[in-house]
Amino acid sequence: MQEKLIFYYSAMKGGKTTRILQKLHDLEENGQNVLVIKPQVDTKGSDMIINRQKESRKVDILLKPDDTLLSEQYIKKIWYAHHILVDEAQFLEEKQIEELWEINKNINIPITCFGLKSNFQGELFAGSAKLIALADEIVELDSNSLCPCGAPAKFNARMVNDCFTMEGSEIEIDGANQDITYVPLCGKCYFDKIYSKKKMKKHAKKEE
């Protein structure tokens, strides 16, 4: 049987980490040797995966942006794995997603990736775009994440000092900088509160 590469995504604060820990628990209870990978860029929890209920698991590979999964350093660990789980997969490099695909298709290890689809500017993360291109299944998680209007959240809006912004670098880890917070929003609220304002600004500039 050909095992699958699966990408589960949700907005922030959608209970993603709890789902990973649950999946991990289920697999290990079935005697599976699970290899857990997280990008080092996600400094939250350092080498641990921690949900808001403070349940946690140490990761097996904390992957740096220039690391290759097919290197000698990691390949033995990968070889012995029955299943690979990836947390915060949006932060992986495109090359690393390709390596996961190669591991999945060549060594036939099932790989389950969890992550965000789009960044605070409403654009796909490079890692997520590559996953959407290559994964056998792309699944939106039933989200616990609600927009302030009550609709399910799809977007991750960034606030700096309590104001929504479209400016700044793509990666600002939640909680690392006290001035920056994230608010999950539905499509309509994201459009109204952020996107339409950015467009208006552009038009205003043209008319100057």
Ligand SMILES: [Zn+2]
């Ligand atoms: Zn809304």
